[in-house]
Amino acid sequence: MSAQVVPMQEGRTGAMCSQALPVADLSSLFARRPVERFAPGQPVFWEGDEATHIFEVADGMLRALRLLGDGRRIIVGFLRPGDLLGVSLKERYLYTVEAVSAVELRRFPRRRFEDEVARHSHLQQQLFSRLRDEMTAAQDQAVLLSRRSAEEKLANFFLMMRRNENCTRTAVVDLPMTRLDIADYLGMTIETVSRTITKLANSGVIAPPERRSVTVLKMETLRSLADGDESEHWMPSPMPRAQYAFASA
Amino acid sequence: MSAQVVPMQEGRTGAMCSQALPVADLSSLFARRPVERFAPGQPVFWEGDEATHIFEVADGMLRALRLLGDGRRIIVGFLRPGDLLGVSLKERYLYTVEAVSAVELRRFPRRRFEDEVARHSHLQQQLFSRLRDEMTAAQDQAVLLSRRSAEEKLANFFLMMRRNENCTRTAVVDLPMTRLDIADYLGMTIETVSRTITKLANSGVIAPPERRSVTVLKMETLRSLADGDESEHWMPSPMPRAQYAFASA
DNA sequence: ACGATATTGTAACAGAGTGTAACTGCCCTT
DNA sequence: AAGGGCAGTTACACTCTGTTACAATATCGT
Numbered sequence: 001m002s003a004q005v006v007p008m009q010e011g012r013t014g015a016m017c018s019q020a021l022p023v024a025d026l027s028s029l030f031a032r033r034p035v036e037r038f039a040p041g042q043p044v045f046w047e048g049d050e051a052t053h054i055f056e057v058a059d060g061m062l063r064a065l066r067l068l069g070d071g072r073r074i075i076v077g078f079l080r081p082g083d084l085l086g087v088s089l090k091e092r093y094l095y096t097v098e099a100v101s102a103v104e105l106r107r108f109p110r111r112r113f114e115d116e117v118a119r120h121s122h123l124q125q126q127l128f129s130r131l132r133d134e135m136t137a138a139q140d141q142a143v144l145l146s147r148r149s150a151e152e153k154l155a156n157f158f159l160m161m162r163r164n165e166n167c168t169r170t171a172v173v174d175l176p177m178t179r180l181d182i183a184d185y186l187g188m189t190i191e192t193v194s195r196t197i198t199k200l201a202n203s204g205v206i207a208p209p210e211r212r213s214v215t216v217l218k219m220e221t222l223r224s225l226a227d228g229d230e231s232e233h234w235m236p237s238p239m240p241r242a243q244y245a246f247a248s249a
Numbered sequence: 250m251s252a253q254v255v256p257m258q259e260g261r262t263g264a265m266c267s268q269a270l271p272v273a274d275l276s277s278l279f280a281r282r283p284v285e286r287f288a289p290g291q292p293v294f295w296e297g298d299e300a301t302h303i304f305e306v307a308d309g310m311l312r313a314l315r316l317l318g319d320g321r322r323i324i325v326g327f328l329r330p331g332d333l334l335g336v337s338l339k340e341r342y343l344y345t346v347e348a349v350s351a352v353e354l355r356r357f358p359r360r361r362f363e364d365e366v367a368r369h370s371h372l373q374q375q376l377f378s379r380l381r382d383e384m385t386a387a388q389d390q391a392v393l394l395s396r397r398s399a400e401e402k403l404a405n406f407f408l409m410m411r412r413n414e415n416c417t418r419t420a421v422v423d424l425p426m427t428r429l430d431i432a433d434y435l436g437m438t439i440e441t442v443s444r445t446i447t448k449l450a451n452s453g454v455i456a457p458p459e460r461r462s463v464t465v466l467k468m469e470t471l472r473s474l475a476d477g478d479e480s481e482h483w484m485p486s487p488m489p490r491a492q493y494a495f496a497s498a
Numbered sequence: 499a500c501g502a503t504a505t506t507g508t509a510a511c512a513g514a515g516t517g518t519a520a521c522t523g524c525c526c527t528t
Numbered sequence: 529a530a531g532g533g534c535a536g537t538t539a540c541a542c543t544c545t546g547t548t549a550c551a552a553t554a555t556c557g558t
Contacts (some may be wrong), residue, residue: 135380148396429505458506
């Protein structure tokens with residue numbers, strides 16, 4: 001997930017990590033910047049603020065959220081180390097970002113960031129790639145929100161949060177955020193989150209609820225609950241298909 | 250809306266529309282391409298197909314959709330003249346695109362498109378701008394889907410579809426798509442769509458339901474129903490705000 | 499023009515999810 | 529150790545939406 005905010009995935013794949021070259025990749029832009037620390041709950045910037053900086057998450061987790069007029073809150077994504085904040089934005093930030101756990105960030109001036117990117121085509125590629133990932137994540141979230149039951153939503157959520165973790169049959173998934181955060185991300189209420197977690201625990205898919213983590217007991221069952229989406233992760237597609245059209249009606 | 254698919258907005262704003270310069274803007278790449286026609290219901294490409302071309306909508310309306318394993322269908326956006334299809338994609342298209350009404354498209358090979366964009370920085374700017382719009386739209390859709398009632402969703406939908414139209418107090422909004430399309434876009438069922446439209450008609454906000462259009466009688470009321478989002482379209486933001494952080498806990 | 503089919507509208511019912519509120523457990527303060 | 533505050537859970541009544549079924553209407557093909 002890390003919806004709106006450019007997941008890293010590949011990032012620096014190890015190896016040539018020295019800063020020999022001036023700008024090896026997007027992350028290296030941030031490498032020499034000082035670390036800024038944010039306490040849990042503390043805001044980094046607000047929706048509507050002038051977008052002066054791009055941030056890279058060095059450590060911890062953050063939430064990106066939007067507020068509706070009547071106070072309803074929507075979390076559009078959670079951010080983790082390696083993610084960038086603020087790339088996809090125009091003159092103003094689209095959402096508020098707050099620290100969930102203790103967070104370390106590095107910031108880079110937006111103008112200079114754009115200059116650097118414009119100057120180096122390989123950075124451009126990377127940026128486009130990140131934007132595409134971000135788009136995909138945003139779309140996936142839309143799909144998740146539109147046509148899925150509480151159980152499916154949570155199953156998906158646990159799997160998304162499991163990213164990084166080893167893919168064993170059982171796993172402990174870290175949940176630094178509160179139930180309210182989860183609810184606002186999945187478009188439900190904290191009560192439904194609680195009830196559903198309890199239900200999953202009763203059916204033995206996960207261990208009895210802990211405060212800040214979930215222990216998955218039956219990974220496969222969880223996967224099947226989460227499924228429905230991902231329909232089938234796209235094999236070449238066997239059938240030939242009409243591609244061009246004849247005008248009619 | 251036009252969710253995932255890069256709304257145009259500015260596009261060619263009239264004036265210097267001749268193709269004097271080699272590549273004035275993104276649209277001009279498509280200008281000399283032959284028009285392809287698609288009949289209503291006809292697919293342009295499928296989710297998972299290799300992304301070989303970028304398309305520009307010349308006329309008509311299309312829907313971009315994704316299918317879930319169990320047959321559930323999610324429409325991630327509707328496309329209108331000036332919109333581009335396929336820009337945000339990786340090697341494969343993320344969604345299926347089908348014609349809603351009779352459609353005219355122009356296509357451009359993706360490789361060449363990317364070359365052109367990489368070569369001209371002003372095209373890059375435009376492409377980034379479109380991607381940002383697309384992101385915003387995707388996020389707005391997520392917000393719409395997550396925390397809104399049937400009535401709010403439809404009110405929003407009508408307003409989105411009214412784009413272009415003159416902003417008078419009453420207006421006829423074209424709805425080329427079926428109720429099922431609307432339902433799958435808003436994450437509800439056709440019955441709920443029907444009921445809600447009837448309700449809006451009974452309360453005098455819109456005229457009695459017509460098949461392929463809606464006549465808005467009380468634009469302001471519709472706006473207030475749709476509101477809640479858009480919280481306040483961002484005035485400079487009055488209060489000073491802590492921006493940096495002290496580590497703690 | 500006519501009938502078949504698809505789309506849309508209406509109604510009754512069931513179920514999932516919500517909201518309120520009470521209750522538990524935990525952590526922190528005093 | 530007692531008290532307050534907060535996050536989380538649970539229970540219950542209620543609401544909204546989905547489901548199912550059927551009627552009405554439009555669309556299409558012959």
